[in-house]
Amino acid sequence: MHFLDQAKIFVRSGAGGPGAVSFRREKYIEYGGPDGGNGGKGGDIVFEAVAGLNTLIDFRYTQHFRAPRGQGGAGSNRTGAGGDDLVIKVPVGTQILADDDERTLLADMVKEGQRIVFLRGGDGGRGNASYKTSTNRAPRQHGTGWPSEEMWVWLRLKLLADAGLVGLPNAGKSTFINQVTNAQAKVGAYAFTTTRPQLGVVRHKQREFVIADIPGLIEGAADGAGIGDRFLGHIERCRVLLHLVDANDEDVAESYRIVRDELEAYGAGLTDKQVIVALNKIDTLDDELIAALSAELEEASGAEVIPLSGASGTGVDWVLDKLLEAIGPDHGQVAEDDDGEDAIEWSPI
Numbered sequence: 001m002h003f004l005d006q007a008k009i010f011v012r013s014g015a016g017g018p019g020a021v022s023f024r025r026e027k028y029i030e031y032g033g034p035d036g037g038n039g040g041k042g043g044d045i046v047f048e049a050v051a052g053l054n055t056l057i058d059f060r061y062t063q064h065f066r067a068p069r070g071q072g073g074a075g076s077n078r079t080g081a082g083g084d085d086l087v088i089k090v091p092v093g094t095q096i097l098a099d100d101d102e103r104t105l106l107a108d109m110v111k112e113g114q115r116i117v118f119l120r121g122g123d124g125g126r127g128n129a130s131y132k133t134s135t136n137r138a139p140r141q142h143g144t145g146w147p148s149e150e151m152w153v154w155l156r157l158k159l160l161a162d163a164g165l166v167g168l169p170n171a172g173k174s175t176f177i178n179q180v181t182n183a184q185a186k187v188g189a190y191a192f193t194t195t196r197p198q199l200g201v202v203r204h205k206q207r208e209f210v211i212a213d214i215p216g217l218i219e220g221a222a223d224g225a226g227i228g229d230r231f232l233g234h235i236e237r238c239r240v241l242l243h244l245v246d247a248n249d250e251d252v253a254e255s256y257r258i259v260r261d262e263l264e265a266y267g268a269g270l271t272d273k274q275v276i277v278a279l280n281k282i283d284t285l286d287d288e289l290i291a292a293l294s295a296e297l298e299e300a301s302g303a304e305v306i307p308l309s310g311a312s313g314t315g316v317d318w319v320l321d322k323l324l325e326a327i328g329p330d331h332g333q334v335a336e337d338d339d340g341e342d343a344i345e346w347s348p349i
Contacts, residue, residue, distance in 0.1 A: 014042025016145030017070030040070030042121030043083030122146030164235030169216030
C-alpha cells in the first residue's frame with residue numbers, strides 16, 4: 001500500500017428539499033385547505049476517525065464528496081425524506097485545514113471513533129400549509145430549501161506515536177525499529193533507504209508504546225535538500241525523541257548538530273521535546289573508541305549518551321527503559337488475561 005499523508009478534497013453538504021404547494025382535495029369535503037408538506041433536510045458532511053487506516057491514499061482517487069439533498073415535500077402534509085449523512089472515514093491523527101492558506105486548522109481527529117459534523121446540510125423549505133393564517137386561507141408560497149455548504153480542504157496526516165526516531169540517513173533507525181518491533185522496515189547500505197514513515201509497537205517490561213521512524217535528515221532538509229523535512233510532522237505529537245548517531249561517522253558531534261539544526265529550523269516545538277541520544281552501530285568498534293566517541297557526543301549534546309547496536313541488540317534494553325521513563329509510568333500498561341498471560345488489545349499497526 002502506498003503511503004500518502006496529505007490530500008486535497010472537495011466536500012459539499014446536501015441542500016434542503018423544497019416545500020410543497022398542495023391543497024386538500026377529497027370527495028364530499030369542500031373548501032379543502034392547504035396541505036403542502038415541508039422539504040427534507042440535506043445530508044451533513046461528517047468526518048470520522050477510524051482504526052485500521054494509516055494513509056490517505058484513498059483520497060488520491062476520490063476527491064469529491066457530495067452529500068445527497070433532501071427530498072421535496074408532498075401533499076397530505078407529508079414531509080420530504082432527509083438526505084443521508086455522508087461519513088468520510090480518515091485515519092486517526094488526520095488534520096483538516098482550510099484550502100486558502102493550508103495553515104488554518106479546522107479540525108483535528110486525534111481519537112479513534114471521533115466524529116464531527118463538518119458541513120451541515122440545508123434545512124428543508126416550508127410547505128404552503130405552514131403559511132396558512134386566519135387572513136391567508138389559501139397560501140401558494142413555499143420555501144425552496146436552504147442551500148448546501150461547500151469548500152475545498154486539505155487533509156494532512158500526522159501519525160500518532162509515543163516516541164520518534166531521528167538521525168542522518170544510514171544512522172540505523174530502520175534496523176533499530178525492526179529489532180524492537182514487528183515492523184519490516186527496509187534496510188540497505190545506502191542513503192534514504194526509508195522513504196516514508198514507519199510505525200511499530202514496542203512491547204517491553206509489560207508495557208507497550210508506538211514508535212515512529214521517519215526518513216533521514218541531511219543538512220539543508222528545511223530548504224528541501226534530500227527528502228526534505230515534510231515528514232517531521234509525523235513526530236510532532238511524540239512525547240520523546242530518540243536521536244541515533246552513527247558511530248562510523250567521521251565527526252559524531254557534527255552529525256548530531258546537523259540534525260538538531262534541521263529540527264530547530266522546522267520548529268513546531270521539536271527541539272523542546274525530551275531527547276535520548278544513542279551512539280549506534282557500536283558492534284563495529286572497540287571499547288576504547290566507543291568511550292571516546294561517547295564522550296565527544298556527550299560534550300556536543302549535553303546529555304547522557306547510550307552506546308547501542310540495533311543489529312546485535314547491545315544497549316537496546318537500556319534505550320527502551322529510557323523511552324518508557326520519558327513516556328510516563330501510566331502509559332501502555334498491558335493487562336493480563338484469566339490465564340495470567342499478557343492480553344494485548346488488537347492493533348492495526
